[in-house]
Amino acid sequence: MTAPREDPFEETCMPFLPDCFAFALSLTRRSHDAEDLVQDTFVKAHRAFASFQPGTNAKAWLFTILRRLHIDRYRRERLRPTPLPEDELTEMARGAGDVPLPEAALPWDDLPPGAVEKAVNSVPDPFRLPVRLRDLDGLSYREIGAILAIPAGTVMSRLHRGREYLRRTLVSLVEAGRPDAPGDNLPDAEEEST
């Protein structure tokens, strides 16, 4: 018995369902909202599949649709936060007691399991998505720019600042010497946003 060929849309996009859910969760911070967002994303992507260019990154294409849908929902609910100027964003990323750390200060092997994802989730909002899309999802600067609708230069600067925040968080995690020590200060992926 030979299996019938799967629908091209499903063949191309369904493998990225878990990635889409993880991305939706990072945007909504609520599991059932993320599930709704993923469902709507796939229905919309299915309708627009003719516009997808074979050979390009389907995950990045789905993320772009997902992010736009998320923004539309915020608009509808009038909950969308006002974007902050880049200077303020920089200050946020610095945080208190910004002391440059030597690059080699991070012993990766000493990090508890799941520490990186937790630390990524603790990065302040405007910097969190570029870090997540690059370092967890493995997308290129250009793809991240398309998903977040920001220029490549802004992707680079937010990514850099976000990574500095991330690095400090990871170093403090290791220095605390307790596997879950900073956990109380770091949001879980499914924690409700306030």
Add this chain to the structure above:
Amino acid sequence: MTNDASHHALSPAPWHQEPLEVDRYIEGELTASERSERDRDVAADPTLAERLEARRTFLAGLAVAGQTWRTGVRQRLPVGLESRVRFALRRAEGARRTTWRWVTAAAAVLIVTLALSLRDGGDEGARAMPLEVIKAADAARQDRAGPRSCNAPAEKGPMQFPPVKDGTLRVWRCNQDAQGTVAKLYRPEDLPTMGYAAVAAEGVDRGPDLGMTDLGDMVVYDLVYGRRRHYLAVSKAFLEAQRKLRPGRESCRACHNRSREGKPNPHNIVQRSWQLGG
């Protein structure tokens, strides 16, 4: 190049003093000419190479962490989300086809089409998709459906499911809890495995209809029998193969063996159209 101090103050810093440019270099986000130019700078300056190596180690550590995260992401998918999305796609496709019919049909045909679509699932629109549809599909997709035998009384287990009772299907794995039963069944005749879920049917002994839910990769049939609502998930690949062999009888072949061939279908098959979300 000039030694003029004022010009020097205005010239951009070398790329390796710009953290963003260092990351761009390490991560390969450069044009070919940029890359070769920077490669030359690094080759000529061991101190710079050492400094870049430290940054490269940090970014490589992040990349490895990302790779580990991506590997585990599938395990964190909520139960039933895949089924829910596949069902939403089927439904959206069906709605689009219905819309096309509306545009092309004459007024008299329109009324018939509307009536048919109501009969096909309009009355089911208000009900949420039962969890058992998802459980059955998941059991069929995955290679884990609990221990090898059911430990609850036989009247509550899959032994009450008519095709199991008559020996067409056999229980391979079974798991029972307060919510109901989830099992993996197989048919010795041709060995396709099927997902099975059952739940109490609120005192109803038998139902008139056999429901059918299309999830894209799976079709889940449901019926009430013996005060239980039984759900059986069958892969679409199997049904497609049956359609080729016995056109129009593929739904019968989902549950029954060839003993039913030549006999009229006693069921009234109803396409389910569950409500999703929430």
